Amino acid sequence: MASSAPVAIVTGGNSGMGMGIVERLVTKGWNVAIADINPNAKFAEQLGDAASFFKCDVADYDSQAQMFQQVWDRYGRIDALCANAGIVDKRQIMSNFKGVVYGTQLAIHFMRKNSTPGGKIVATASVAAIVPHETYPEYDGAKAAVVNFVRATARILKDKESISINTICPGIVHTSIIPQEMVDAVSPDCMTPVSTIVAAYERCLDDASLFGKVIECSTDKQFELEPPTLANGHYSVRAVTVWEPLFKMWVVCPDAMPD
Numbered sequence: 221m222a223s224s225a226p227v228a229i230v231t232g233g234n235s236g237m238g239m240g241i242v243e244r245l246v247t248k249g250w251n252v253a254i255a256d257i258n259p260n261a262k263f264a265e266q267l268g269d270a271a272s273f274f275k276c277d278v279a280d281y282d283s284q285a286q287m288f289q290q291v292w293d294r295y296g297r298i299d300a301l302c303a304n305a306g307i308v309d310k311r312q313i314m315s316n317f318k319g320v321v322y323g324t325q326l327a328i329h330f331m332r333k334n335s336t337p338g339g340k341i342v343a344t345a346s347v348a349a350i351v352p353h354e355t356y357p358e359y360d361g362a363k364a365a366v367v368n369f370v371r372a373t374a375r376i377l378k379d380k381e382s383i384s385i386n387t388i389c390p391g392i393v394h395t396s397i398i399p400q401e402m403v404d405a406v407s408p409d410c411m412t413p414v415s416t417i418v419a420a421y422e423r424c425l426d427d428a429s430l431f432g433k434v435i436e437c438s439t440d441k442q443f444e445l446e447p448p449t450l451a452n453g454h455y456s457v458r459a460v461t462v463w464e465p466l467f468k469m470w471v472v473c474p475d476a477m478p479d
């Protein structure tokens with residue numbers, strides 16, 4: 221039988237911002253599936269029955285698919301995906317971008333089966349997705365891809381699947397992804413607390429009218445960022461306007477897409 225409480229998957233839920241999101245959702249009465257590549261037995265234990273750990277590598281489609289299936293088997297519903305896992309390493313394009321793409325594909329599949337089809341997806345990008353940080357070009361690219369992916373899918377997901385997708389762009393947050401030396405080098409007033417990220421996640425999960433939003437989270441503030449514009453007016457806009465036959469070939473019948 222399906223759980224009576226709403227169910228969220230929080231990837232990267234065993235550390236940093238993910239922990240904050242998990243704790244907040246548990247407090248609000250959600251059942252939370254913590255999906256992380258690294259276990260954190262103490263954390264899951266202190267949350268009691270409302271949270272469970274599912275080992276998962278978001279960079280690997282099969283690993284995410286297995287985790288979604290286990291969560292579905294346990295709760296019989298999936299109301300939200302908080303696609304928050306991220307890292308700075310050699311696999312960062314796979315974890316930080318493809319992890320969000322795979323999660324979205326799987327969320328669509330399982331959210332269609334909810335008793336009321338649909339749900340919410342929130343992904344963690346970064347301010348470096350908007351203004352690149354020259355120290356991490358590959359990270360910037362992966363996070364910018366998350367922002368563009370969210371903007372590209374939001375309208376269709378809302379209209380066809382009743383799924384709202386949004387993304388959060390945090391500034392510097394003191395978590396294990398940031399070396400202590402860097403935290404020491406940044407003046408405290410430029411740091412963003414985990415609570416700002418949690419508040420933005422909460423807003424996206426609570427407010428069904430929000431979709432396709434890119435939300436900069438900086439210090440204690442949230443800002444909705446406008447989509448960028450092209451310089452050559454309708455001539456350039458035409459290049460990014462849907463042409464139905466191509467849309468059908470690539471989105472409706474993806475098997476027709478060249479390998």
Ligand SMILES: NC(=O)c1ccc[n+]([C@@H]2O[C@H](COP(=O)([O-])OP(=O)(O)OC[C@H]3O[C@@H](n4cnc5c(N)ncnc54)[C@H](O)[C@@H]3O)[C@@H](O)[C@H]2O)c1
Nearest residue numbers: 232235236237256257277278305306346392393395396397
């Ligand atoms: N801390 C910052 O300043 C900052 C700023 C902007 C964006 N971000 C993003 O915020 C998100 C959360 O990071 P954080 O700062 O809380 O860092 P964190 O290291 O504390 O937490 C990240 C979590 O993701 C998990 N993870 C990493 N790769 C994974 C994978 N392939 N599959 C499953 N789980 C995986 C880790 O085990 C960890 O529990 C990330 O997407 C990160 O890129 C962080």
